[in-house]
Amino acid sequence: MPEQVKKRLAEEIKLLEHELTTELPAEIKKAVALGDLSENAEYHMAKQRQVFVNARLGQLKKRMGELAMVNLVNIPNDKVGFGSHVTVFDSSKDEEIKYQLVTSEESDVAKGLISTTSPIGRSLLGKQVGDTATVITPNGKRELEILKLLTIHDVADGE
Template sequence: MNDIRKKLQEEITVLEHELRTELPKEILTARAHGDLSENAEYHAAKERQGLVNARLNKLRQRVAELAMIDFTKIPHGKAGLGSEVTVLDTGKDEEVTYNLVMSEDADAGKNMISTTSPIGRALLGKTVGDTVKVTSPGGTKELEIVTLRTVHDLAATD
């Protein structure tokens, strides 16, 4: 979770610098060119200013939401945010290990899946031995949980 907060904070810092330093300079320079009604540079800078402001608000809201996550309420012994879950795809007779993460950290290539994805939602609250059916654009899969390490287990080993 600290990685997510750090990544969000870094983006906030970059955007705040752009909003407070770079964009005001661009707007002043564009204003110096005269008639604002036909000044493409001015309109582009103002539009970018609005986009940066909107993104900053969204990032700040996400940081506030992250601060409210109560890790003590993430269950012990059941799949939840931060869990590492190894499942057996019964249709392919193949094991896959997934890490349940927040949407910002999702990376299918690294088997880091969001808790809001079809597989992530299906695994939440499940324990070793449970079988879940997941319907996705590729069809329906049946996954059996083989091993589970919760965020609490992983924190204890670090």
């Protein structure tokens, strides 16, 4: 999973670096040629885009560094962690729900893919089958009892 995310991030970094080094300088040069920069909308838009692209590149490179430090060996075999498939019983909704803990880039609540940094993800981390996780939501507390757990190691082994 992290490899797919890293690949997507690397592709976005490549596109943004191309825009920053090739496209934006050409736009700025063209806008400067139009004259008076104080009232030149094209120039100001290109400069704003340049600031945004620089900031986004910084974020992406930082995230790549964080993902490079993920060591799947350190993820526990018997507790909820990154990549775990978890079936919980939500007592407030009186239903079973299945989640998979993923990176924030992969999260899609509609598909049951929740980020390890989301409130639900954080509450489940480190829990085992039979444990109850308490999640604080805008609608109040939710109690999630862990019914079934497949860790990333179980999934890799084909269980």
